[in-house]
Structures are given as C-alpha cells and as structure tokens.
Amino acid sequence: MTQEIRLPAIKVEQPIGVFYAVCMDAKFLSDVSFSTRADYKRKDFLDGILSLNSGNQRKLDEKRSDDIGGFIDSTEATFPNAIIIGANIDKDGSLIEDNASRWRIEEKSDGYELVIPSKNKVVTIIDGQHRLSGFSHSERKTMPLLCSVFIDLPAPYHAYIFATININQKKVDKSLAYELYGFKLEDEPKAKWSPEKLAVYIARRMNAHHSFLKGKIKLGASIDGEKAEGIVSLATIVDGILKLITTNPKSDRDELLNYKNTKGRNGLSNGSKNTPLRQLYLDGxxxxxxxxxxxYFEAIYQVLGDKQKPNSYLFKSVGFQSLFELLKRSLSDNNSTFDYEKTKKALSVLEKVDFSDIFFTASGIGASRIKNVCFILLNYKSLNELIQNKDYQDYQKFLKDMN
Structure with a gap:
C-alpha cells in the first residue's frame, strides 16, 4: 500500500530560485520534518574564529512553544505567514537521493502538485520551528498551515534565508499594534474582551472624551498622513491600565479565547492585591x-495641571507610568475603592514638587524617581527604604531643597 500524498501547489519564482506554496496540516508536517540547531566549528584555533558547520536554528524555547500552544487553542488562532521548509535534506545537510523518499513537483494541466512518497523525515524547518512546536502543546494537532517548500535547496541557503528573515525584521510600534488590535472592537461582545481590548477601548475613550487627555494620546497610526501628536503614547496608557487588571495579558487572552472556555471572563483566575481592578474586570x-x-486623571489635572511647567516630566511618558503606579498602590491600600475628593486631597502634597527639575530625567531612571518621590510624599514608603539605592543622596538633596 502506497503512502504517497499529493497536494496542490503554487509555483513562486523569486531571485533566489523557485519554491512552492502548499497547504499542509500541522501534524503531518511535524511527522515528516526536523529542526537542526546551528552548530559551529573552530576555523582558526589561535584566533578563535568560528564558522557555521551545520544547521540554522536557535535552541528550542519550550516556554515560547507552550505560549504558542495556548494561542493555537484560542478561537482567534491564525498563522497566515508561511512555515518555510527545505525538502530532500537529511540531518547532516546532505541531499537525499533515494527516490522512495524524495519529495518532487509534478506539473499538471491545471497547475502543480507536490508529491510526497512517504512519511520519512526528509524535510528541515528553515523558519517557523516554534510555531510548529507549539502544536505539541495544543489539542489542535491538525490545523492547516501555509508552507513555502523549497525542493533540493542546498543547506547553506537554509541558514541564509533564516538569518535574512530574522535579522531584517523591524519591531512593530507598540502603539500602532494596540491601535490595530482594538480596531472596531465595539463590534465584539464585551464579555469576550481580553484585558488588552478593554484597555485599548478605555484609552481611546480617554483620547476622545477626557477633559484633560482629550486629543493628547498619541495613536500609533498617522491620520491623513500626518505624524501623530500628543503628550503620551497609546502604549503607555494601555500598559498602565493593563497593570490594574492583569499580570499576564497574553495568558488571559489565550484562556479567554480557548474554544473550551464556556465561562468567559469567569473562567479566568482571580486577581491579587497587585491587580486591584481584576475582580471588576472578571465581573464585567x-x-x-x-x-x-x-x-483619577481628572483629579490629577485639577490638582496638578496648572502647577506644571511646559517641560514637566509628570506629563510625559515617564510621568504617566508613575501616575499609574500611584493609582495601583492607592487602590490596593483601599480595597480597590476610589474616592475622588479624598484623592484630590491626597494629591495636593505633590503641588510643591517641581517635576521639570533635571532630577527627573526622561528615561527609565526618571520614571523610578518620579514614582519614589510621589510614594515618599504620600507616605507609601519612607526615604530610608532607598538607603541602598545608589541615588540615595540625590533623593535626600532633592527632598531637602524642595522644602
């Protein structure tokens, strides 16, 4: 009995050569493929020069594969980008010549077919090993996958393609990703909104309606080709909101969208003191x-808005990061309840702080300094708690000069 499998294929000709676009289910691809970890040999012992000996893949990250498995089990799982594979190569990088194992392409009157004569492992994963390994952590084993299949491509080109794809990738702007992620989310039932979608929704409403932040949140996408303007990025606001309702947005999203989850948000884990608005999120x-x-931000504006100089760091990204930390601490200390008037009164102690001072430089250390000064003045921590901090004397001087 033959094990031969025939799959429709689309021929794609590019400068490097020809490959074929084929749809193949994940389990079958896993059965017939392997990944080879990059192995180096010493080219010059004295100079310590290394050269690639075989393989092209990084060490498999099981945590990453497990995370992908959670995504695969979600109702929004999709892999529209292709798994890139090289056929007819063995684990040593040599070309396989046995016709009983070799994959081949046959031209038909209506197109092309990929002919797979057996389930022998004659395919190496050029790019996509973690996506494929994610299926071993999922209950969905047979999802159809788009594959770009190179036939008889020499092994050195595998490493070249992998390096080109992964080195030239540019990280997507986080604000743009959030803006696109939340596009038309109003059309979805709110009960199924992940923490990220809720955070994007609230941030966009703030940008449209809040008395202080209206029109001041910089979106990721340009409007009519013009550069986005504002005082704080969408990503900063969304991340701040997320920290109030979740410690792991991705895990929540995957669990919420898992096809076996029939309880919606109530199927998620309970929160902790570190996520003071978690229960409100779970309760819808x-x-x-x-x-x-x-x-909260109305109170910030009423108490501190007209006290800030144009170059105040409080109303830059580092300041908003600290203000969200302040809100989280306040809610945690008050059983997740919020009192507008009490908050305004508490914030008044910050009126005397010059947040434009060079002490609050606009960087990661600036965010820590804004947070620590606010926490000290609001009695959430004492100056002595910073005694081991390398900037302890700077804190001492700033707080003394402020008084």
Missing part, C-alpha cells in the same frame, strides 16, 4: 473601571 464591570481611571 468595565464602566466602573473606566470611571475610576477617568476620575
């Missing part, structure tokens, strides 16, 4: 979460 009280955040 999105409007209350939005109200708390709106009121």
């Amino acid at each position: 009280q999105d409007a209350k979460i939005e109200s708390i955040i709106f009121q």
